[in-house]
Every structure is written in C-alpha cells, then in structure tokens.
Amino acid sequence: MRFLLIVAGLLLGSPALADMSPAVDGCIDQLRKVGGPDARNGGEVLSQQYSQAGTLVKLRDAGGTVWECIGYEDGAVGDLRVVEAADDGQGAMAGSAAGMSNQTGDVQVKFAKGTSGATLSNALGSSDAVRYVLGARSEQFLNVELRGNSDFLNYIIYVPSGDILFESSQGGYKYRGQLYESGDHVVEVFYNGDPGTEGAFDILFQID
Numbered sequence: 001m002r003f004l005l006i007v008a009g010l011l012l013g014s015p016a017l018a019d020m021s022p023a024v025d026g027c028i029d030q031l032r033k034v035g036g037p038d039a040r041n042g043g044e045v046l047s048q049q050y051s052q053a054g055t056l057v058k059l060r061d062a063g064g065t066v067w068e069c070i071g072y073e074d075g076a077v078g079d080l081r082v083v084e085a086a087d088d089g090q091g092a093m094a095g096s097a098a099g100m101s102n103q104t105g106d107v108q109v110k111f112a113k114g115t116s117g118a119t120l121s122n123a124l125g126s127s128d129a130v131r132y133v134l135g136a137r138s139e140q141f142l143n144v145e146l147r148g149n150s151d152f153l154n155y156i157i158y159v160p161s162g163d164i165l166f167e168s169s170q171g172g173y174k175y176r177g178q179l180y181e182s183g184d185h186v187v188e189v190f191y192n193g194d195p196g197t198e199g200a201f202d203i204l205f206q207i208d
Contacts (some may be wrong), residue, residue, distance in 0.1 A: 023055035024048055027038055050114035054078060054112040061102040070112050078110050078118045098155060108204055111136035117143075123198050124153070124191035125140070132187040134205055136179055138140040138168030141208050144175045144187055148201035155203070158186040 024045060033041045041062035049056040057069045066084035071077055103125070111118050111133050122130055136142055146155055146168060157165040157175060160183030166175045179185070191199040 018047040019168075021050075021071070022073055022075040023056055024057050025071075026077050027057040027059060027069035027071045027076035027080065030069065030080050031061065044177075053114045058083075070118075072110065074108050076108070078112050080121060081119060082121075104128050104130050106133055111205075111207075116208050117204065119202055119204045120191070121200075121202050123187045123200040123204055124189065125198050126191060126193050126195045129188055129190035132189070132203065132205070133184050134207070135183065135185070136185050136207050137182045138179055141176060141178050142185065142205070143208070146173045146189065146201055147203070148173075148199055150191065150193055150197075150199040153189065153191050153199040153201050155187055155189045158188065162203040167197065178188075 028045070031043070039061040043059055043061040043187065046060055046066070049057070054070045054072050059067045059069060061067070065082060068079075068081055068083045069077060070079040086126040098157060107120070107130060109118055109120070120132070124130065142157070144155070144157065144166075145151060154167070154169045156167050159165050159179070159181045165179075165185070166177065168175070184195055187203070187205070189203060193199055
C-alpha cells in the first residue's frame with residue numbers, strides 16, 4: 001500500500017522523509033489491518049503532531065475516510081478511530097463490519113503517556129475472539145465499555161490468576177470495578193453471530 005505524506009508535497013518514500021517516525025509507520029500498519037479495502041488501496045498521511053504523550057497522526061484512506069491515530073516511538077498504537085467517515089461507492093464504509101480486518105489473538109493495550117485510557121477498534125468473524133491484555137495493580141479501578149454493531153458481541157474479563165472477574169452477557173456492556181490482583185488482566189472479546197457474518201466494535205479501556 002502506498003501512503004503519501006502531505007508535507008511540502010514530499011512523497012512517503014523520498015529521502016527527506018527517510019527517518020519517518022516509527023509512530024507514523026505503526027499507525028499506517030494498524031490502518032492496513034482494520035481499515036478494510038480502502039486502506040489497503042492506499043492513502044495519505046495528512047499530519048502528525050508530536051507530544052510527550054505520543055504522536056497524533058491523521059490519515060486519509062483511498063475512500064476518503066479520515067482517521068486519527070495515537071502512535072508511539074516503538075511502533076505501538078494506542079488508539080485508532082474514524083473522525084470523518086466517507087464511502088467512495090466501491091466498498092464498505094470504514095468502521096462497518098465488512099470494512100474492517102479481523103484482529104485475533106493477544107493484543108497488548110498501551111496508554112499514551114500522561115493518559116489512563118485507550119479506545120481500540122476491531123471486527124470479528126463468527127466464533128472469533130481477541131484477547132486484550134493490560135497491566136493493572138490491585139485496588140486500581142478498571143473501566144471497560146464495548147460499543148458494537150451486534151448483540152452477538154460480548155466480552156469476559158479475567159484477573160491475572162485466570163479467574164473470571166466479569167461477563168458482559170450477564171452484566172451489560174459497561175464495567176467499572178476495583179481490582180483485587182496485580183498483573184496482566186485480560187479482556188476477551190468474542191463474536192457468536194451466524195457463519196459468514198462479522199461484528200464490528202470499539203472497546204474503551206481506562207484505569208484509575
């Protein structure tokens with residue numbers, strides 16, 4: 001996929017941009033994963049703003065949808081979201097189930113420096129699951145909110161010992177509670193819709 005960086009008309013591959021921030025590269029890679037056909041067909045890096053909390057990168061995919069991403073110097077991505085949706089008539093709009101790629105397995109959740117939260121986007125096929133891993137200490141409060149396009153999307157929170165802390169199918173899509181163990185907590189999101197269908201979602205994490 002070819003992305004252009006709109007800075008003085010320079011192309012992404014030009015020598016002047018050979019030292020492009022790993023944060024930008026990480027955002028581009030993440031958009032390729034979740035942005036669907038429009039993202040895989042190319043796009044533009046519209047801007048990047050550096051701060052101690054991470055790099056805010058604004059991207060536009062080939063279909064015209066504008067995304068904002070928080071990237072870090074190790075290439076990790078803390079947040080990727082649509083800020084201006086568009087449909088070019090040749091594929092699904094970004095953020096819909098058909099316009100996103102499935103990300104399964106373990107995903108390490110990282111917060112931007114100076115913040116205590118992050119929102120991630122994904123889409124899962126039938127019987128797929130993704131495990132979001134985030135470190136937290138005993139007595140901290142964990143907030144989780146799942147915003148999906150299907151009632152067949154649910155999540156389970158596991159404490160470091162492996163015990164179940166919360167099940168959304170029983171308690172709703174929002175969770176807030178005080179933790180009683182320190183270590184890696186896991187939020188497993190799964191989709192039990194009909195075969196051949198997908199569930200798209202945003203999931204918000206916050207620790208305070």
